[in-house]
Amino acid sequence: MHYFLRHTRLYVKLLFLHLRSHLEYNLDFLIGALSSLLGQAASLIFIWAVFSRIPKVQGWTIWEVAFLYGMATIPRGMAEVFMNGSWAMRRLVSSGDFDRLLLRPVPIILQIVTQRFNVTGLTDIAVGASVLGVSASHLGISWNLIDCVFLLVVLVCGMGIIGVVNIATNSLAFWHPDDTGAFQVFVVRFMNLAQYPVTIYGQVLQIFLCWIVPYAFVGYFPALVLLRKNIDHAWLGWFSPVVLIGVSLITSLIWRRGLRHYESAGH
């Protein structure tokens, strides 16, 4: 317990350090927030434009799709705020700065995760929460205690899945520090698809989103539970925590192999 508390404190401290350096640039904060708002607006307008022509897509109404969109967007924002640091891996490894992290008496993964703090994540969280709230009230969802706890748990698990997958892909830096990072971006962009009902995309992409990069467990499956959708696989919504644990185990294997492979940049 003491161990856990100490590291939580460290995590918060390190994260705030990066937040402070961020807030130094007021204009950038504004541009970031504005850009994330516009990006969200574009996606929402896309949903609106599609549903202004048709009442339902595969049994999904506009408010159900919006609900799912909100449920997937909040953890996305949370991951950008709380677990965004792995994107600094390439720079750290190729410049040799990674050595410094190895010397400090703080777990390396904690230092990596707190390397970056993306303020635009805050706008994503706000937009996601508003969309979720508005669509829930339109759908007349009555929240009982279990629903609320479930929502909180799956949001945190969703953040975990996104963040841990990013750590796994960015561990590639141990082997190829000079890559452009295109692969990491390629993987994370699948989250754009997982913000909508994944059954729409056809077999191959569905299998990919459920079992290879399991982004479907971020928003889609949990949303089925809260929407009380009568779909066979709705029960999978309860398994987000299990998926998070699985992804974490695989990632820790990759991470350890990577650390063993790491040789300093040599300057």
Place this chain on the structure above:
Amino acid sequence: MLSQTSLQIAKIRPVPLPKYASLVLASMERAIAYRKSTLLNLAANAVWITALYYFWSAILSEYTIIDGYDWTKMQTYVVVSYGVNALFSLQFELQMFRAIRNGEIALDLIRPYDYQTSHLAKATGAALVDGVFVGATIASVGVFIMDIYLPAPGTAAVFLVSIVLGFLIKFLISYITGLFCFWTVSSMGLVRTRIAVTNLLSGALIPIEFFPSGLQSIAEFSPFPAAVYTPVSIYLGNLAGGDLWTAIGVQVIWVIALWYVARLLWKPAVRVLVVQGG
């Protein structure tokens, strides 16, 4: 590696190319050298086309025809709009931003090139390589796997002209975004906004007819549809006779207008850059 090939080419070539043409060539070599990124780009394109394909297939199997788009026409829209949109890779845009951030731009400013024209030359090189790779894949997927239709020869010729104009508009939009990056240190936000707005308003995600009417008129008075939606509409045969030439004329006007807007922004942008110290 890269400079070596350039040197070899320089040796083989007895007469020096005009300076911007050699920039186009260098940028093409660069794009070919980064084969892995190009392949990943291709994979990403494949994913997006597949996703959009199934998305519209799900909708149109329920509703058969929306706003004049049946399944064949929608498939054609998805494939052609994605192909046109893919002509300008993100990779290049980020290179431009990186040069601003790490100070490489100081060198760019010393070189005896016009900054705007030299960027156009580099973008053209990258687009030519992307065009061959992405265009060939998308065209073969579209024709052999999907069920898209081909335009009449006359339409095809106008379509090609319209693509070139659309490419120029897209280049200028991102170049102007690039100039705005002179004012800020974190350009990713700007790039993201640019991509989100362009994708939506240019019709790369969804035909502009589908927009609610308010948004449709906003889009029509912006340069974005001229980048993607116009060439695709020409391909689909939505525009004919007078409308066709008006659309091309609008594209030409946007190219000229944006070119001079970029020129106007250049001076204040450089002044800010000097204050930042490169």
